Amino acid sequence: xxxxxxxxxxxxxxxxxxxxxxxxxxxxxxxxxxxxxxxxxxxxxxxxxxxxxxxxxxxxxxxxxxxxxxxxxxxxxxxxxxxxxxxxxxxxxxxxxxxxxxxxxxxxxxxxxxxxxxxxxxxxxxxxxxxxxxxxxxxxxxxxxxxxxxxxxxxxxxxxxxxxxxxxxxxxxxxxxxxxxxxxxxxxxxxxxxxxxxxxxxxxxxxxxxxx
Numbered sequence: 001x002x003x004x005x006x007x008x009x010x011x012x013x014x015x016x017x018x019x020x021x022x023x024x025x026x027x028x029x030x031x032x033x034x035x036x037x038x039x040x041x042x043x044x045x046x047x048x049x050x051x052x053x054x055x056x057x058x059x060x061x062x063x064x065x066x067x068x069x070x071x072x073x074x075x076x077x078x079x080x081x082x083x084x085x086x087x088x089x090x091x092x093x094x095x096x097x098x099x100x101x102x103x104x105x106x107x108x109x110x111x112x113x114x115x116x117x118x119x120x121x122x123x124x125x126x127x128x129x130x131x132x133x134x135x136x137x138x139x140x141x142x143x144x145x146x147x148x149x150x151x152x153x154x155x156x157x158x159x160x161x162x163x164x165x166x167x168x169x170x171x172x173x174x175x176x177x178x179x180x181x182x183x184x185x186x187x188x189x190x191x192x193x194x195x196x197x198x199x200x201x202x203x204x205x206x207x208x209x210x211x212x
Contacts, residue, residue: 012160013073014103015101015103016068017100025065031196038196042200044087044201045075045077046202047071048200052197054193068193074205106158107159110149112150114154116155119176120173120174121172121173122191124189127165127167141159141170142210148172178193
């Protein structure tokens, strides 16, 4: 029988938007923005975590400058309030224009061995082939997530699915750096980020293990 900790939510929603910035953009502007505004979501209702992420041209193998926050929501209401309830997304639209917001249904979450504040993150994406059973693919990915979460330096890792495009995403927070970042293409479609700040107001509300 599958069991959940009743004190925690079996529901999880992953979300990310990526804001591309010019090659000569002063990334100090983003660092200052996060330093002065990032704590605003440290107590946000329904937010499991928000990782304030950047990619910086010439760092960790990145060819671009980018601001790309990643969210794990423990409540769909919280996510909706943030996006169109005046909860904060309007500031992004005002300052950068309206980005595409990617959204995935959470299927698994695991804690890693590191309790330190994460300084790096990775996002690995992959497609679910049309001729395969998605349930079997997700089961294998969940087993791999459990193994991956035990890697030294991992703070936590989440697995989610976009059933419109049949895409899997694995998001990992790392204590210091992403293994292999800057050494060429990562395993699969993997992107490395630096974490400027981490808000975790309701991370304890997200249950570990599978999310159904």
